[in-house]
Amino acid sequence: MKIDARHLEIIAAIVDNGGLTEGAEALGKSQPSVSRTVAMLEARVGARLFEKNRRPLQPTDLCQALAVEGRKVLAANQTASALVRRYIDGKSGVVRVGGTPFFMDGVISGMIAEFQRAYPEIRIEQSYAYAADLSRQLDSNALDVAICPMDPAALPEKLEFSALLDGRNVIACSPTHPLAGKPSLRLSEIAPYPWIAPPVESPLYQDLRSILAGIGMTDFKVSFSGGTLASILNILARSDALTVLPYSVVFMLRRQQALAALPIRINHPERSLGQMWSPAQSDRPSVRRFRRFIDAEFSNLRTTIMKHEQNSLWRR
């Protein structure tokens, strides 16, 4: 004897609301509809569900037992509805975000922390890669959002990009470095120092090479490579090494007094840090919400940077 789950719901509603009319109302259905459904059910089951000739409908023992199950169905239903509501409202779900390592570690991870304070039910799956890989992953729907430096002119087909911040890089060193704090610097002055090399695929690496080419150095001393931001900060603090980092990373770390930026302008292609995504992949509400959140965070960050530069409290 197969019983329809919606019938169990109806039974529970009638029993719990003390009558057919009230039950129908609680279910958002008309009274005749429920009445007939009950009649059909009783006929199919071959047993009374409600006592005969009682006017506030009185459940039989069997009906009471079925109502117990009906309540479970109703509860599951409500839970499911809530789940869906939160999901389409972008308050639950998953966001797969990938980006270039230093930028993710130095800037984005902090914003993710803020995001998860606001939306604790959204799970973030973070990964690291460079632009080419990120594009591919967006295309194959292995990623929802990529955050990386990008020349908008070189944007791959079928991907969209929204700039968040100027993409320039700076030469960074320890605040205790001999060159730190000098108001101006000639390129040749940096020649003696060892370098912490960014990964070869990184745009930072290209910037490093162009800097050194600019002062005629084709061979340079790499004292360390392969580390993430945390390692690099430790190395820098205890050495005279130099490295190339995104300006924004250095800015974000200003409070920790872990880094100094040398006043040397690095030339590089027209490049912005920004979000990249595939409009072909219809994005989930959680992803939409994440992207908007990141936009807002960077909007704040840009004004913060502007203020700092105006006040000259912190110079590059």
Added chain:
Amino acid sequence: MKIDARHLEIIAAIVDNGGLTEGAEALGKSQPSVSRTVAMLEARVGARLFEKNRRPLQPTDLCQALAVEGRKVLAANQTASALVRRYIDGKSGVVRVGGTPFFMDGVISGMIAEFQRAYPEIRIEQSYAYAADLSRQLDSNALDVAICPMDPAALPEKLEFSALLDGRNVIACSPTHPLAGKPSLRLSEIAPYPWIAPPVESPLYQDLRSILAGIGMTDFKVSFSGGTLASILNILARSDALTVLPYSVVFMLRRQQALAALPIRINHPERSLGQMWSPAQSDRPSVRRFRRFIDAEFSNLRTTIMKHEQNSLWRR
């Protein structure tokens, strides 16, 4: 966002069976039916439930969460189906059985115990009353079965009666009573002894009066009245009192050696102990099963009684 419980079932079935086809099969539906239902659901919810372009259908996170609720619905459904199955099979439910006190206590309660060993999920609601009341309660559907002595000719309209046993009563006393064990007895010999009087509404009371009228006693000494069978047995055991009890009650108590029956024939109206019920009240499977069980028990009891009488092991 209201979600239909049956949709949750479908989701759970697909997820748990590793694919749409298998899920449809598990649900006993055709594959296209389930496919379309899923498509409609996704459209209504406005979110993917299964990853795009994956051939064994791969649930999304949201889908997994909904499947959890779907499993609850499926479980409730199965429980409900089992409940109904047991109910219509007469293996669960309620039986409201009423009867005359001594007969219920002395004979029926033992059978009910057997019945509940066989059908532990059937609840028995027992009550005591005499024929007139029982008829009324059957009519008003306050009772499913009545078990009482009845003259089939005097059966109320609209009630049915099935005889179980000869309805005669006997004069009972303690096995240690001065009259007990005598092979024959004249009516006058019982005159000196006090009586335990059955309730006035009881047919036993009428029998007692007719016995005493037969020996010219209009006034008789009532030493005790108002007790149930258990009390009466205790009183009888410790006194020389006499009382009137159904023959079958005395028979059932033969093993306990608690009673003796005097060899005096009591005249009474043509009367049988039997079951009475109202065919107007469509009876539940549990009630049907109970009635059949009682019939079978009495069938056994009748042969047992016959054997005993043939073997003369126990005389009345």
Added chain:
DNA sequence: GAGATTATATAACCTTGAGTTATGAAAATA
């Protein structure tokens, strides 16, 4: 107990979800 009130059932009609088979299209597999 008659009348008023409330609760449920029935009627007539319509919409839609869901069942079917047949078949097409796209992944997965060999």
Added chain:
DNA sequence: TATTTTCATAACTCAAGGTTATATAATCTC
């Protein structure tokens, strides 16, 4: 690449269940 597997679509049918209007039956009230 060819084959198999798995899912989607199409076209049709049916019955459950939605509606409003109204009848009927319990219960309440005086």
